Amino acid sequence: LPDVPTLNEAGVPGYEATIWLGLMAPKGTPKAIIDKLNETVSKIASQADVKQQWAKQGAVPMVMNPAAFDKYLNDDIAKWSNVIKSANIKLD
Numbered sequence: 001l002p003d004v005p006t007l008n009e010a011g012v013p014g015y016e017a018t019i020w021l022g023l024m025a026p027k028g029t030p031k032a033i034i035d036k037l038n039e040t041v042s043k044i045a046s047q048a049d050v051k052q053q054w055a056k057q058g059a060v061p062m063v064m065n066p067a068a069f070d071k072y073l074n075d076d077i078a079k080w081s082n083v084i085k086s087a088n089i090k091l092d
Contacts, residue, residue: 020062020076022069034066 007015023041025034044050045063054061064072083089
């Protein structure tokens with residue numbers, strides 16, 4: 001869209017929104033299973049062919065351990081909660 005201004009050019013400085021995907025398990029899943037899932041996903045995400053496919057789609061993999069992902073998720077929830085409150089966004 002060459003003639004469409006960026007949000008910054010349109011007067012919305014500092015705007016950042018990302019789309020992310022995360023693998024989650026039900027509450028109470030044993031730590032050993034969570035650790036094995038994290039290890040397996042990390043191995044898959046580090047494979048050259050997987051990185052190449054993600055790059056073709058414009059994706060930037062961010063493999064995190066469970067504690068880092070929990071923080072990332074909660075930070076994202078807080079960020080968008082503030083946006084919703086400050087913009088007085090309501091469900092119809």
